[in-house]
Amino acid sequence: MRETAVLVGNPNVGKSVLFKNLTKRYVTVSNYPGTTVEIVRAQASFDGRQMELIDTPGINDLTPRSDDARVTRKLLDEHGDATVVQVADAKNLRRALLLTMQLAELRRPTVLVLNMFDELQERGGKIDTDGLSEILGVPVVTTIAPRNVGTQALIDALPGARPPKVAPALETAVGDDYELNRLRLEWVNAILADTYSVVQPAHPPAGVRFGFWAMHPVKGPFVLAGVLFVVFWFVGLLGAGTMVDLLEVGVFQQRLNPLAIRTVDAVLPFSHVHQTESLSVSLGVPVTPVHEVTVGTLETEAISPSYALEPGADLGALRRVLRFGHDFLVGEYGAITMALSYAFAIVLPIVTFFFLVFSVLEDSGYFARMAIMVHRVFRFIGLNGKAVLPMILGLGCDTMATMTTRILETRKERLIATMLLALAVPCSAQLGVLLALMASLSAPGALVWSGVVIGVILLVGWLTARVIGGESSDFLLEIPPMRRPQLSNVLVKTAGRLNWYLKEVIPLFVLGTAILFLLDQLQVLDTIGRAAEPLVTGWLGLPREMTNAFLIGFMRRDYGAVYILDAATGPDAVLSAHQILVAMVTITLFMPCIANFLMIAREHGMKTAWSMAAFIFPFAFFVGGMIHRLGQWLII
Amino acid sequence: MADYLTCPFCGFEFEKTDTLCSHGCPMGPWCNLIRCPSCQYEFPEQPQSVTWLRGLLGRRPLLRPEAPGDIRSIRELKSGERATILCLGGGSTRRRNSLAVFGLVPGAELAVLQHHPACVIQVGETELALDDDIARGILVQPNESAKADT
Numbered sequence: 001m002r003e004t005a006v007l008v009g010n011p012n013v014g015k016s017v018l019f020k021n022l023t024k025r026y027v028t029v030s031n032y033p034g035t036t037v038e039i040v041r042a043q044a045s046f047d048g049r050q051m052e053l054i055d056t057p058g059i060n061d062l063t064p065r066s067d068d069a070r071v072t073r074k075l076l077d078e079h080g081d082a083t084v085v086q087v088a089d090a091k092n093l094r095r096a097l098l099l100t101m102q103l104a105e106l107r108r109p110t111v112l113v114l115n116m117f118d119e120l121q122e123r124g125g126k127i128d129t130d131g132l133s134e135i136l137g138v139p140v141v142t143t144i145a146p147r148n149v150g151t152q153a154l155i156d157a158l159p160g161a162r163p164p165k166v167a168p169a170l171e172t173a174v175g176d177d178y179e180l181n182r183l184r185l186e187w188v189n190a191i192l193a194d195t196y197s198v199v200q201p202a203h204p205p206a207g208v209r210f211g212f213w214a215m216h217p218v219k220g221p222f223v224l225a226g227v228l229f230v231v232f233w234f235v236g237l238l239g240a241g242t243m244v245d246l247l248e249v250g251v252f253q254q255r256l257n258p259l260a261i262r263t264v265d266a267v268l269p270f271s272h273v274h275q276t277e278s279l280s281v282s283l284g285v286p287v288t289p290v291h292e293v294t295v296g297t298l299e300t301e302a303i304s305p306s307y308a309l310e311p312g313a314d315l316g317a318l319r320r321v322l323r324f325g326h327d328f329l330v331g332e333y334g335a336i337t338m339a340l341s342y343a344f345a346i347v348l349p350i351v352t353f354f355f356l357v358f359s360v361l362e363d364s365g366y367f368a369r370m371a372i373m374v375h376r377v378f379r380f381i382g383l384n385g386k387a388v389l390p391m392i393l394g395l396g397c398d399t400m401a402t403m404t405t406r407i408l409e410t411r412k413e414r415l416i417a418t419m420l421l422a423l424a425v426p427c428s429a430q431l432g433v434l435l436a437l438m439a440s441l442s443a444p445g446a447l448v449w450s451g452v453v454i455g456v457i458l459l460v461g462w463l464t465a466r467v468i469g470g471e472s473s474d475f476l477l478e479i480p481p482m483r484r485p486q487l488s489n490v491l492v493k494t495a496g497r498l499n500w501y502l503k504e505v506i507p508l509f510v511l512g513t514a515i516l517f518l519l520d521q522l523q524v525l526d527t528i529g530r531a532a533e534p535l536v537t538g539w540l541g542l543p544r545e546m547t548n549a550f551l552i553g554f555m556r557r558d559y560g561a562v563y564i565l566d567a568a569t570g571p572d573a574v575l576s577a578h579q580i581l582v583a584m585v586t587i588t589l590f591m592p593c594i595a596n597f598l599m600i601a602r603e604h605g606m607k608t609a610w611s612m613a614a615f616i617f618p619f620a621f622f623v624g625g626m627i628h629r630l631g632q633w634l635i636i
Numbered sequence: 637m638a639d640y641l642t643c644p645f646c647g648f649e650f651e652k653t654d655t656l657c658s659h660g661c662p663m664g665p666w667c668n669l670i671r672c673p674s675c676q677y678e679f680p681e682q683p684q685s686v687t688w689l690r691g692l693l694g695r696r697p698l699l700r701p702e703a704p705g706d707i708r709s710i711r712e713l714k715s716g717e718r719a720t721i722l723c724l725g726g727g728s729t730r731r732r733n734s735l736a737v738f739g740l741v742p743g744a745e746l747a748v749l750q751h752h753p754a755c756v757i758q759v760g761e762t763e764l765a766l767d768d769d770i771a772r773g774i775l776v777q778p779n780e781s782a783k784a785d786t
Contacts, residue, residue: 060734212749375753
């Protein structure tokens with residue numbers, strides 16, 4: 001019979017890295033508590049013995065109070081004969097042993113792994129592992145998982161796993177959880193007194209000092225501003241600007257799209273002529289949203305998806321079918337020309353750059369400190385510091401961030417975060433364009449835009465927190481030590497996330513484009529456009545053509561912003577600074593894209609998705625209109 | 637206004653809701669014993685008549701927490717101060733439990749690292765960020781001797 005081993009441990013102790021070392025299988029690993037959301041299983045063969053390994057989410061406590069603990073508990077019950085591999089953070093032995101005491105009551109064969117042993121030594125700590133092994137009655141192994149040290153020792157120790165000894169006082173104790181935990185802690189303290197000693201080093205390591213700066217009330221905001229600036233430059237300018245330009249124009253519009261159009265034209269012929277446009281792509285190092293140090297420029301003529309029918313051409317039934325197929329593949333809302341180029345030329349480079357910098361931050365342990373910096377503000381809008389992760393992810397891609405709101409503990413918090421992401425957090429695809437637009441505004445105009453967006457987040461967050469019933473969770477966050485991010489870990493993690501992104505999010509983009517294509521074919525887009533026109537011209541005071549920008553804006557928020565950018569800064573600019581501001585605010589507050597809508601529906605149900613849409617669209621128009629009216633008095 | 641009770645055994649003052657008794661006790665609502673969160677001594681609640689009588693004699697019942705001696709909440713400690721936990725105060729059992737798994741139980745020693753922008757404490761090698769709400773509920777006694785080295 002195949003043996004099973006379950007990795008159990010407190011959050012952020014390195015279970016997933018150890019799992020990877022044991023099975024050579026990749027799991028998302030990070031320096032942030034609560035990263036393993038789902039159970040991961042893998043087969044491994046140790047010296048010819050087959051073994052099934054199961055990774056579990058981090059738990060502090062076996063009582064089935066949190067989802068994670070419930071999942072882990074259920075798993076342990078299902079695998080009654082499994083060996084428990086308890087992974088512990090060596091420098092945090094007290095908490096690990098508290099869990100050991102609870103596990104001991106299950107009377108399963110156990111191995112205790114003291115991971116991060118190097119960090120313990122760095123801090124001047126010592127553990128008498130032999131003594132510990134004797135007291136607990138289980139094999140104790142020390143490992144340094146990121147460097148794959150001690151993995152073999154762990155494999156060797158697996159057959160020697162035995163049930164841990166139960167604390168003497170606990171054998172007969174009865175009482176509630178709290179009472180039992182107290183008894184367990186007393187016993188743990190007694191064990192620690194015998195086996196653990198620490199001599200504080202004279203100078204704390206650099207990482208520890210930086211960790212303090214990052215959450216210092218005065219230095220902290222500067223660190224935060226610095227980090228955000230680097231993220232913005234890397235993702236917003238280099239990723240969303242230079243790389244997208246290169247891929248979208250240089251690869252797709254200049255090369256792949258014309259190729260696809262010619263191929264489809266050859267296979268599905270009907271009499272039409274494609275328009276040709278002159279496209280230029282430049283390579284350079286970005287300095288500001290509108291300036292860059294150009295290295296080289298390439299200009300080519302390429303055919304575009306838009307076409308005109310040949311005059312007098314007669315489209316029979318067959319030709320109509322051919323045209324439909326043609327439009328579906330390479331038309332303006334075509335699967336290749338729009339969905340694929342959008343997914344691979346715009347979204348993919350941006351999220352790749354975003355994931356890279358995100359992984360670096362995550363690995364360094366900075367996120368928990370960021371959570372501390374923003375906690376009090378987030379508290380006001382019914383969230384807590386932990387929500388900083390999805391919110392920052394939203395600056396990369398709102399659709400993906402909506403999915404990660406799962407890490408928030410209560411339904412109320414998940415709904416508030418989802419709402420704010422859909423309403424007011426601009427994704428990176430859009431942020432680049434918005435910042436370029438901002439360059440054509442005066443400084444007060446830019447301030448009004450930022451003020452309105454932040455104000456909306458605070459106001460709507462505050463209101464939503466009061467409208468939605470339910471509890472906000474307690475803010476109790478363990479702060480991991482600052483570590484130097486490891487390149488291999490960052491790359492592997494980025495690749496893992498991208499893989500996940502391609503599987504989970506890209507299909508939604510393709511589905512969204514297909515819906516858009518159908519709406520276009522059925523003339524629904526035109527109808528909506530005509531109906532919305534009075535709203536755009538009358539209420540927002542914008543030119544008629546902007547209707548299309550808003551409509552496209554829902555399907556692809558960045559596209560809508562590009563339309564405005566063309567109208568604002570192109571050769572024949574039609575928008576005044578005041579109108580740019582109104583358009584920017586409105587488009588920022590729109591729901592990001594149809595994929596985001598589909599993701600909300602998937603996470604919270606269709607009803608919630610529609611109610612959010614029913615609030616967001618009128619609200620975006622309302623705020624835009626108010627800016628239009630109030631802005632006339634301000635000179636912007 | 638919350639009633640504050642004084643434990644006749646150890647003199648510890650606490651809110652009535654803080655009493656640790658009554659979860660799952662078969663006596664349920666019929667039990668009129670109160671258990672001191674500090675020393676676990678159980679005593680019956682003082683009847684109204686006695687309180688009234690004592691009031692007549694000039695001994696006012698305690699309505700506001702006059703923290704005796706140097707008992708404070710974490711929120712009132714200075715950054716860098718070390719203290720020993722006396723009780724985990726109000727809030728649900730759920731909250732007390734989530735604190736306990738981090739080693740925050742009566743008797744444990746902690747150091748306050750900072751209060752702004754959020755309260756951060758250190759217990760053993762664990763650094764924890766807490767809500768003000770939770771920090772206000774945890775009552776501690778400062779340790780005079782050792783100051784935390786930050």
